[in-house]
Amino acid sequence: MAPQPPPLDEQEWADPSVLLGLPGGNVNSESILWYFMNSIFYDPISNNTVVAQDAGRTNNLAVLNSRKNFESLLKTKDGTAFLVAAEPQAPGQPWVIQRQFRTKGTDEKGHQKMEVRVTGTYYTVGEKILMSPNMLDILQARMLSITTNIQEFFELGRAMSHFAPATGHTYLPPSYEIAKAAAAPGSASRAGSPGAESVVEGSQIASAPAAQASMTEYNDDFFMSTLNMVNKYGHEFMDENPLQGEPGAFVFTSTKEQVEARNKAQAAARETGATLAVPVKSIEAESTVSTAAPTPKSIAPEGTSGPSRKGSIAKVPKLPGEKRRKSKGLTSPTSPTGFGP
Structure with a gap:
């Protein structure tokens, strides 16, 4: 089966060889209708063919060589005719041709009049002739495009919608993968905690591509800086000097x-098998920084005497018949109330 040709409003026509035999050799006022009569848009049984024959x-050269006289005869006949509807007002503007179906009638006063119904519009682009689509085709194409875009939007939104108890409803890109975010730096410490999946979904969206790229690509500068930091701070630990x-x-x-x-002393003690005692005074003397808020006393290390807990010890009930022994210490001096003469 032979393929069906596309509609006329999806085609264009041009034949420069036809212009060589027309007045002026180009598209002008006297050649536009003759040039159009050779195109694929022309109807051979129209009134244009009847008037030309x-x-x-x-x-009758006056009709053949003058577009004005030619169109005047066309406007007096019933049936289909092709007439120039608009002329270019500046270089580069198109010629507009209409296909009109003309019928004679009478008005309310009995005078004859010509009723015109436009059934097609054509225009030129240089030497090309094209057909304008009708309003119905334009509206159908626009409505189809709108409904298609809306359907794609709803399908995309349905795929992007996610729900987690911690974050609620969220929207993620369709190509986003939870596994990539879970493998990103900084997410390992939260992977085993409750709600880790929701945390990864909500907070690692922007950093997932960069984190994945940093894990797959090798960087010499980053590797050397890591080695330098290990050599410089590898012997330090977070719990050695607490706040x-x-x-x-x-x-x-x-x-x-x-x-x-202290670390050196402890290492030497471990080698000799001796027990190291750290005095409390050396530790308490270090907190001499002046601050706005009071600083609590430090806790003494193991093996040393800590702060007194006298106030927290419960009182022991006194046995019956036991007398309290009085202290024989020095009595406090009394201030004189007056001086003698």
Whole structure:
């Protein structure tokens, strides 16, 4: 079965060889209708063919060489005719041709009039002739495009909607994968906690592509900086010098030099098998930073005497018949009330 040709409003026509035999050799006022009569949009049984054949038989050059006279005869006949509807007002503007179905009638006063119904519109682009689509085709195409876009939007929104008890309803890109976000740096510490999946879904969306790229690509500069940090800070630990105090007034328990000295002493003690006792006074003397909020006293290390807990000890009931022994200490001096003469 032969393929069906596309509709006329989806085609264009041009034949420069036809213009060579027309007045002026280009598209102008006297050649536009003759040029159009050779196109695929022309109807051979229209009134244009009838008027042209009649003028050719009678050798009526006044009609054949003048578009104005040619169109004047067309407007007096019933039936289909192709007439120029608009002329270009500046270079580059198109010629507009209408296909009109003309019928004679009478008005309310009995005068004859010509009723015109436009059944097609055509225009030129240089030497090309094209057909304008009708309003119904334009509206159908626009409505189809709108409904298609709305349907795609709802399908995309349905695929992007996610719900988690911690974050509620969220929308994620359709190509986003939870596994990539879970493998991102910083998400490992939260992977095993309750609601980790929702945290990953809600907070790792923007950093997932960058994190995935940083894990798959090798970077020499980053590797060397990591080695330098290990060599410089590899012997330090977070719990060696804990903070003490209150929020807004935190201070270190010991200075860096004292921590290093203590570590060396402990290492030497482990080698000799001796027990190291750290005095409390050296630790309490370090918290001398002046702050706005009071700093609580430090807790003494193991093996040393800590702060007194006298106030927290419950009182022991006194046995019956037991007398309390009086203290024989020095009596406090009394201030004189007056001086003699």
